[in-house]
Amino acid sequence: MRVRMFGASLAFAVAALFATVSAQAQWWHHHPGYLHAMSNLRMAYWLLEHRDPSDPEMYRDERATMGDIRNAYQELKDASIIDDRDIDEQPPAQTNYYDHRGRLYHALDLLREARNDISREEEDPAARGLRNKAIMHINYGINHLKNAINYWRF
Numbered sequence: 001m002r003v004r005m006f007g008a009s010l011a012f013a014v015a016a017l018f019a020t021v022s023a024q025a026q027w028w029h030h031h032p033g034y035l036h037a038m039s040n041l042r043m044a045y046w047l048l049e050h051r052d053p054s055d056p057e058m059y060r061d062e063r064a065t066m067g068d069i070r071n072a073y074q075e076l077k078d079a080s081i082i083d084d085r086d087i088d089e090q091p092p093a094q095t096n097y098y099d100h101r102g103r104l105y106h107a108l109d110l111l112r113e114a115r116n117d118i119s120r121e122e123e124d125p126a127a128r129g130l131r132n133k134a135i136m137h138i139n140y141g142i143n144h145l146k147n148a149i150n151y152w153r154f
Helices: 002-025 033-049 058-082 105-119 125-152
Strands: none
Touching: 033 058, 033 105, 033 125, 058 105, 058 125, 105 125
8 A cells, every 4th residue: 555655656746847847848938928039039130140241231221120139139138137037048039930031031020020929918017118118129120121121122
């Protein structure tokens, strides 16, 4: 009887351990959307910054988009700190693209996804103001990037 109880207790403990580990494996699903948005902003910035050497000189709207991304990222970073989130443990950026439209379009998709991630309801009034500024910067970045895409006629 004791062996059976011990076995059941051990099985329960192992199940509880795995449930905890699997819950922590995707911790960002339980955090506000701006942590995921920060990852997407970093990836969009990387896409803009890492041009092919054979590409023509960076268009001014691409540079402006990079500035908008930096500003939006800073606002979200400040909101994360106010909301007491660990900003060093961000989820991975969305990198599953199945088309071949190019880095500017991928960056545009990431900016739109970042905007959608942070457009949800924010409970903390201090973080809400920073989030709204981040949305404004992301919108500016989207507009600048659209201008760059139109300039290059992609």
